[in-house]
Amino acid sequence: MSDNPSSAANQQERPRVETISPDIGWYLAGFTDGEGSFNVSTVNRNKDFTTGWKIVPTFNISQRDHTILHLFQETLRCGRIHDRGDGVGYYDVRRIDDLIGIVIPFFQRFPLRSVSKRKQFDAFSTMTRLIFEKEHHTFDGLKRILDLRDTIKVARKRKYSTEQILTSFRSRNPQRLYAELRSPSGMI
Numbered sequence: 668m669s670d671n672p673s674s675a676a677n678q679q680e681r682p683r684v685e686t687i688s689p690d691i692g693w694y695l696a697g698f699t700d701g702e703g704s705f706n707v708s709t710v711n712r713n714k715d716f717t718t719g720w721k722i723v724p725t726f727n728i729s730q731r732d733h734t735i736l737h738l739f740q741e742t743l744r745c746g747r748i749h750d751r752g753d754g755v756g757y758y759d760v761r762r763i764d765d766l767i768g769i770v771i772p773f774f775q776r777f778p779l780r781s782v783s784k785r786k787q788f789d790a791f792s793t794m795t796r797l798i799f800e801k802e803h804h805t806f807d808g809l810k811r812i813l814d815l816r817d818t819i820k821v822a823r824k825r826k827y828s829t830e831q832i833l834t835s836f837r838s839r840n841p842q843r844l845y846a847e848l849r850s851p852s853g854m855i
Contacts, residue, residue, distance in 0.1 A: 684772040696777035705791035707816045722803045724795045729757040790815045
């Protein structure tokens with residue numbers, strides 16, 4: 668063990684996915700198949716971002732028994748555990764570096780069995796990589812991310828539709844809007 672403080676941000680303390688015990692890995696993958704969620708769970712208006720929106724991909728497990736949540740956190744050495752206030756706790760990972768460096772490789776090594784969850788994970792992986800590559804700062808990249816997000820079924824209605832987000836994005840970028848208003852002859 669290292670003398671460095673243990674934290675999810677400490678690269679020396681991070682697991683290498685190939686060192687995770689297959690017994691634990693397959694158990695957690697199976698648990699995720701039934702109880703896990705991969706989504707862009709936070710799409711919020713935020714004037715501090717160039718697009719006007721904060722896009723946050725999230726891997727999440729909710730459960731009353733916190734034992735499993737702690738097992739995820741101890742195994743992956745990233746993410747946080749929260750309590751909802753109704754006795755249900757949830758483990759989530761939102762840091763892009765953790766999603767790209769740990770969560771996605773984990774589920775590539777221990778693939779999900781359910782077809783629907785695998786499709787959700789594939790869309791999530793693509794969205795996360797696009798965000799990691801800063802594609803969400805462009806209209807086309809943001810549209811691609813939101814189109815993928817729309818393929819993931821969620822239990823409740825999303826706060827903002829793809830159309831609302833893209834319309835707002837266009838209105839924040841007057842040069843692009845002006846360019847789109849030009850006719851092929853160059854006249855507006």
